Amino acid sequence: xxxxxxxRVLGKASGRLATMGPGFGFLTVFLLVxxxxxxxxxxxxxxRFGGVVHEPTGENFARLADPLYLEVVAGSVKLAAITTLLAxxxxxxxxxxxxxxxxxxxxxALVAVVLPFWTNFLIRTxxxxxxxxxxxxxxxxxxxxxxxxxxxxxxxxAIVAGLLYAYLPLMILPLYSAVERLDPELREASANLGARPxxxxxxxxxPLSLPGVLTGCVFVFxxxxxxxxxxxxELLGGGRRIxxxxxxxxxxLKARDWPFGSVLALAVVAVLVLLLFAQAWAARRAGRGA
Amino acid sequence: MTRRVPVVAxxxxxxxxxxxxxxSPADSAPAALDAKADLSKQSLTISIWDGYSPKDLPxxxxxxxxxxxxxxxxxxxxxIVAKLTAGGDSGIDVAFVSGQYAQALNAQGLLEPIHRExxxxxxxxxxxxxxxxxxxxxxxxxPYTWGTTGLCYRSDLVxxxxxxxxxxxxxxPELKKKITMMTTERWLALPALKLLGASVNTAxxxxxxxxxxxxxxxxxxxxAYDDTTFxxxxxxxxxxxxxxxxxxxxxxxxxxxxxxxxxxxxxWADTMVILKSSRNKEAAHAFVNxxxxxxxxxxxxxxxxxxxxxxxxxxxxxxxxxxxxxxLAEPPSELLKGESLVDLGEASTAYxxxxxxxxxxx
Numbered sequence: 152x153x154x155x156x157x158x159r160v161l162g163k164a165s166g167r168l169a170t171m172g173p174g175f176g177f178l179t180v181f182l183l184v185x186x187x188x189x190x191x192x193x194x195x196x197x198x199r200f201g202g203v204v205h206e207p208t209g210e211n212f213a214r215l216a217d218p219l220y221l222e223v224v225a226g227s228v229k230l231a232a233i234t235t236l237l238a239x240x241x242x243x244x245x246x247x248x249x250x251x252x253x254x255x256x257x258x259x260a261l262v263a264v265v266l267p268f269w270t271n272f273l274i275r276t277x278x279x280x281x282x283x284x285x286x287x288x289x290x291x292x293x294x295x296x297x298x299x300x301x302x303x304x305x306x307x308x309a310i311v312a313g314l315l316y317a318y319l320p321l322m323i324l325p326l327y328s329a330v331e332r333l334d335p336e337l338r339e340a341s342a343n344l345g346a347r348p349x350x351x352x353x354x355x356x357x358p359l360s361l362p363g364v365l366t367g368c369v370f371v372f373x374x375x376x377x378x379x380x381x382x383x384x385e386l387l388g389g390g391r392r393i394x395x396x397x398x399x400x401x402x403x404l405k406a407r408d409w410p411f412g413s414v415l416a417l418a419v420v421a422v423l424v425l426l427l428f429a430q431a432w433a434a435r436r437a438g439r440g441a
Numbered sequence: 442m443t444r445r446v447p448v449v450a451x452x453x454x455x456x457x458x459x460x461x462x463x464x465s466p467a468d469s470a471p472a473a474l475d476a477k478a479d480l481s482k483q484s485l486t487i488s489i490w491d492g493y494s495p496k497d498l499p500x501x502x503x504x505x506x507x508x509x510x511x512x513x514x515x516x517x518x519x520x521i522v523a524k525l526t527a528g529g530d531s532g533i534d535v536a537f538v539s540g541q542y543a544q545a546l547n548a549q550g551l552l553e554p555i556h557r558e559x560x561x562x563x564x565x566x567x568x569x570x571x572x573x574x575x576x577x578x579x580x581x582x583x584p585y586t587w588g589t590t591g592l593c594y595r596s597d598l599v600x601x602x603x604x605x606x607x608x609x610x611x612x613x614p615e616l617k618k619k620i621t622m623m624t625t626e627r628w629l630a631l632p633a634l635k636l637l638g639a640s641v642n643t644a645x646x647x648x649x650x651x652x653x654x655x656x657x658x659x660x661x662x663x664x665a666y667d668d669t670t671f672x673x674x675x676x677x678x679x680x681x682x683x684x685x686x687x688x689x690x691x692x693x694x695x696x697x698x699x700x701x702x703x704x705x706x707x708x709w710a711d712t713m714v715i716l717k718s719s720r721n722k723e724a725a726h727a728f729v730n731x732x733x734x735x736x737x738x739x740x741x742x743x744x745x746x747x748x749x750x751x752x753x754x755x756x757x758x759x760x761x762x763x764x765x766x767x768x769l770a771e772p773p774s775e776l777l778k779g780e781s782l783v784d785l786g787e788a789s790t791a792y793x794x795x796x797x798x799x800x801x802x803x
Contacts, residue, residue: 202526219794223801284679302618305665389665390624393800404519405626406793 186420192413203409211414220398220415227394230307234314235372238322241315242367246326247356261327264320272317276386279313280304283387305389313383318374322367329363330356362434369430373423395419474556474722481507483724488513488521489537493711495740505731508724518542525551525716534719535728540575540710541784543582548784552581553715559726562733569773570750573710574781582712583729586688586747589708589779590628591701593690594682595675603682606632606702610659612682617662621674621683624666626789626796627782628707629656632684635704641780644788649795656799666800687768688747699768701779708779710750742769748776 193211195203214220249260267275282289283304293299303309333356341351374380381397384390393401395415402412485502491514495501499510515521518539524531525546538546546552557563560583576582592603599616603609609632612620623629631641633652643649664680672691674680686709690699713732715725732738735754741747742758748769749755763770785792 219798219801223797226801226803284677286677286679389663389667390800391660391663391666392803393797397800398797401793401797404517405796406790408790408793 189413189416192410193417195410197408197410208410211410214411215414215418223393223398224395226392227396230310230314230392230394231372234311234318235322235368237311237315238319238371239364239368242319242322242326243364246323246363247330249323249327250330261324264323267316268320273382275316276313276383279309279316279387283309283312304387305391307388307392309387310384310392313387314380317380317383318371321370321374325366325370326360326363329360329366333359358437362437365430365433369426373426474559474726476559476723478723480724480727483721484509484511485534485721485724485728486511486513486532487535487537487728488515488524488533490515490711492745493537495737495744501737502728502731506724506727508721508727510728522546530718531716533716534721534725536714536716537585537711538714539782540573540582540584540712541782543712543714544575544784545786546714547576547581548786551717553717553719553722553725554581555579555583555715555729556722556726559723560730560733562730565733565735565738565751565753567750567752567773569777572777573708575710575783576712582714583733584710584712584750585732586741587708587710587750587776588687588748589701589706589776590623590631590684590686591690591699591706592682593671593675593685593692593697593699595678595696596698597696598678598681602698603700604703606636606704608702609682609684610636610655612659612662616682618664619679619681620663621665621667621671621680622656622659622663623668623684624796624800625668626792628668628684629666629796629799630792631707632702635702635706638704641707642783642785644785644791646791649791653795653798656795657802660799660802688745690768692766692768693746706779708776708781710781 192203194207194209196206196208198204245264249257249264252260281287284290285300285302285304287304289303290300293301337355337359338351341355342348346354381394381400384392384394384397399412399415399419402408402415406412485508487510489512494512499512502508502510513533515524521533521536521538522542522545525533525536526549543552563579563583566584570584570587571577571579573584573587592606592609594603596602598619600613601608608616609620609622622632627641630649630652633655634641634643634648636655637648637651639645639648639652664674667674667683671680671683671685672689675683675697676691676694685699687699691697692699713729715722715729719725733751735751735757738749738751738754739757741749742755743762746766746769748771750773758769
């Protein structure tokens with residue numbers, strides 16, 4: 152036994168390397184190295200044709216405080232907050248109902264939630280243009296009812312609708328897994344002790360699913376302004392509203408200002424990391440409380 | 442007009458990607474090229490917009506010139522400029538880029554000077570083709586297509602045909618929410634700059650500020666900012682008047698017309714450039730020469746309805762086609778009234794800021 156132990160330890164170590172190595176290598180090459188490059192760009196001057204000139208400067212960070220960009224950030228945060236709130240209001244009941252379905256229907260319902268991802272994102276966004284434009288089915292319906300036409304497309308409302316549609320699954324899935332995990336006996340105990348279903352929900356189910364709520368909200372709130380997407384504001388907003396995603400894209404592709412684009416990208420990453428930390432911390436606290 | 446080639450869609454946006462930053466014009470003497478080189482020992486990689494050249498071009502080049510051609514596709518000027526400036530050998534011999542991008546590439550010393558003796562077909566070009574401000578005399582670029590920007594509108598839905606940029610920037614009440622403008626910075630500013638009587642290449646901040654005020658004023662009246670789908674919007678009637686490039690205005694439709702406003706407009710050109718890094722420069726020149734052959738170059742107006750700076754080829758265009766597309770038939774002198782877009786270098790940040798300010802405003 153003692154003779155075999157070192158062999159086993161060695162086997163474990165090489166096994167770890169074999170299983171973690173590829174993933175770790177991939178992350179190093181394709182995440183850490185580019186991130187380090189982005190980080191290094193932030194302190195240099197922009198090159199005339201893009202790229203950077205290796206003269207250190209702090210002005211890229213100073214520009215973050217420019218009211219012009221703050222206004223864009225504020226607008227993005229507003230749209231992201233509205234989208235997150237709506238996603239929560241729509242997503243929670245959906246997730247709750249799916250979690251209470253019989254097992255067979257659960258699978259079908261979950262597939263239905265992710266089904267839109269099987270179609271190209273751009274095509275789905277164009278579908279919204281078809282739906283919402285002034286000659287589209289929604290407006291035809293409103294006209295028939297004597298209510299229209301209403302200006303739907305190229306408004307903030309259209310952007311929120313597109314974002315909500317794109318990111319709702321990110322809310323439903325964590326909520327579902329949070330609600331689904333709850334021990335049904337807790338609900339039964341609550342009922343046995345005389346609580347009505349509404350009381351049970353408010354005092355038992357909701358508090359216990361809060362970590363899922365947080366995860367979903369952070370996902371949606373973070374994805375909307377960051378990854379999120381310069382495509383939806385451009386297509387559904389008609390380019391009349393820009394979000395942080397557009398601003399970053401424009402720095403690289405239009406303005407040839409890599410350093411400032413990097414600063415913006417980094418600022419978004421920083422906010423994202425902070426939010427994820429906050430979420431993890433809150434989830435741990437909630438877990439401890441239970 | 443079924444194909445929408447995103448040619449100038451983003452000209453003037455920006456070049457990207459050079460780790461080393463700026464550069465100075467190439468001043469080293471061009472390497473001597475061997476006019477009698479055995480072309481069959483060379484091969485060519487070109488980069489061009491999708492649908493911008495005949496599908497069977499490689500076969501035709503092989504049959505005529507004896508070397509293999511690989512066609513790479515880029516979707517915007519930025520992508521190809523990024524590839525070319527990323528450092529090292531991009532592997533591309535001939536690239537199709539808009540004029541001001543050719544100018545910027547040359548400023549970085551990346552382009553081979555055009556060896557005129559290897560391109561006898563240069564004689565087919567209009568004399569005006571060598572008068573374009575980004576490269577007078579075609580020292581490092583050969584124009585492939587050219588055109589201008591104007592107003593594209595529905596003659597059945599617009600009461601008075603537009604004649605001025607003011608019809609776009611101060612629209613009649615019935616046009617409100619039915620017009621679009623371009624979003625790419627230089628073209629976003631163009632209508633206002635021209636209405637102010639300024640140059641489309643101006644770097645004067647006072648003028649740009651005035652232009653900004655005009656653009657902000659019209660923003661609430663716009664349906665959208667749109668560089669790519671304005672033709673479809675006109676066809677559906679969703680928009681009735683749009684700022685458009687001539688080749689993109691679907692004048693083949695019955696009620697759609699194109700006009701260059703009286704204050705004037707720009708003149709853009711898409712060009713062919715040969716890379717200094719190319720190891721197949723003789724083949725590259727032979728290729729450019731082959732494109733300028735009237736039979737080959739004539740494919741462009743006949744199939745994608747862009748105007749080309751090739752007189753010999755334009756003279757052979759089917760008169761029926763010219764009748765249905767009056768803008769195709771315009772003499773180059775009309776086009777030359779437009780102001781050639783040039784690369785603005787450092788001053789381009791002023792345009793970026795202008796466009797960010799206009800898009801960020803609520």
